[in-house]
Amino acid sequence: MWGALTIYVVVQLARRLGGGPWAQALAGVCYLSTAYGRVNLLFQPNAFEIFSFTLATYLLVRHAQPAGRPRHLYALGIVLGLGVLNKYTTFFFGAAVVGALLLTAPRTFGRRPVWLAAGLALLVASPTLLWQVAHGLPFRHHMALLHDQQLVNVTPGNFWKEQVLMNLPALLVWVPGLWAALRGRPAHEARAAGLLYVGGMLILNVLHGKAYYGLGYYPALFAVGAVWWQARLAARPRLRVALRVALLVLPLALLAPLLVVIYPILQPTQMVQLNQKPFYKKLALNRWEDGQLHPLPQDFADMQGWHELADKVWLAYRALPDSTRARTLIKCDDYGQAGAINYYNRGRNMPAATSFNGSYLHWFPAPPPRPWRHLLLVGEGHPSELVPYFEHLEKVGEITNPYARERGETIYLGTGPSPALLARVQAERQQELAAWEGGLN
Known part of the structure; x- marks a missing residue:
């Protein structure tokens, strides 16, 4: 459900940035062909986290547009509050939101709506925040355990390698999308998506966050990149049809060899044999939190037994x-x-x-x-x-x-x-x- 709603938001963001049906389809295909299907089949809080980050980015972009209204900030506050109830990594995303606003619209902080939005976020998140305070902030102990037992094995090299692998089929869309967003293309309000990505990834690198913590920052770039490609191809009428088909097909073609490791299609014995082949060995998708390679990916091995x-x-x-x-x-x-x-x-x-x-x-x-x-x-x-x-x-x-x-x-x-x-x-x-x-x- 959260995955389907995320696709809807991605497509709507592409439309709001001027993308036509082809650009909207490309943005949706990028989501479907990357790591999000794997996340959405697991009963974990990450599916809602990705949805909330994508929706929050959409609302931030909508607020920056000429038709933007205070209600977009209020909705953003509610989404961030729900995100905190779901997972505390929303605090990192919230810090990136503040940074993006400071760089794109610093005068916003001198007006009432942004503070009302912050109040709404705190109000919605208050059940978990009050519980934390009443119980001596257990979050601190949880973070200490994560740092000592899991995050200690996260290196910048592996972090960025996994970013590329998780979003590899859409590489030709989100990389130009990031570059275009940072330059304020296809519209100046798209900068928010680029700055959120840079700020969020910087925080995750400093704190040695796990690679999948970054998944919520990419769907918006799929939308921006798709609209960027639409503009580029409009100037090349002779190649437009062929390139449009290629860009839609390529992510799905790149996904094809990864289907058997992303989804639980194979029996464990077959997956173990597959992971011994050179191509899949290089992908190292069966690297666990301990930093070592194992016969099965960790989330699948977790379920065995x-x-x-x-x-x-x-x-x-x-x-x-x-x-x-x-x-x-x-x-x-x-x-x-x-x-x-x-x-x-x-x-x-x-x-x-x-x-x-x-x-x-x-x-x-x-x-x-x-x-x-x-x-x-x-x-x-x-x-x-x-x-x-x-x-x-x-x-x-x-x-x-x-x-x-x-x-x-x-x-x-x-x-x-x-x-x-x-x-x-x-x-x-x-x-x-x-x-x-x-x-x-």
Whole structure:
């Protein structure tokens, strides 16, 4: 849905900049042939992020046009507020918006509409902002974890290589589009799209942002580039028809060999074999956050083993005595495991899996009136240390899928946990809360 709406906004932006049906079609083809299809098939916040950034760019361009009105700034504020509710990378985009306005229309900051728009953005984003303040700004801890565990492996070289790869089929459109936008072509208001790109990418490079953080800055350039090509071809009537067809077909032709790695068309075994071929090896689309190459792309490897894990936890739970089954705590090492177990076991009568990781930390169940009788521990890294705390501790399963990112993660069943262990569970949760919430708990 967000992908379809993004295409609509891209096409409308091309139209607003003077693009005819061909330019509008070219802008839409550029979106369809690049990395956005991959993003939109994953249930992640990035699809809305790209849509909100594209819509915000459209509104900024509309405000800069002669027919621009304060309502475009007000709508921009609402979109930015919704973007913050979705993902905090909107703050980086918002900083780029401020920079673009300062360079293109500095007098805007002396007028009331821009401050009302900022107030609307804060009002819409207030639920998450107030929650952050009330809980000691957990965002700081999240950013520290990202910096130490994931962003540390991001290099400028790999960042820009991935920018080109993700948008390679539309290279002949967005590169001229960027150049044209920075020069105020095909209209002076297009500069906003170019300045947003430069400002946003500069921020992401300084902060070692992941490559896909930049995807929201390109769709507007597809529109600008398409209109730029329309103007160039208008002066070459003899070549116009052939070049128009070529520009529409080329992105789709370049997409063709990438379809099998962008979309989950192949079985994992086939994808592993494909990634061994020289062409796909050079693309390095299976490079993970650790900076290393792996058999499968990370987001596909993440999904492998989910069904297996959920089924094995369910079977372990069903094997427990009826009289004590309800007094079972399912604790996972990370939110991905807990989410997979809960999703694939929906409709089955079993307790929800939980974790100290991510938002699950805030949903951890309170101690029941009668102490837990069984603990199902998923991904426990030091089971031998826990043996003295249980009447009985045994391994009841593990992820065996050879292509799973979490292959080898174990499932342990502990029966009769000691009061000391249950107290330790609560103490560890409080420690995690304190780390996230700045010591408030």
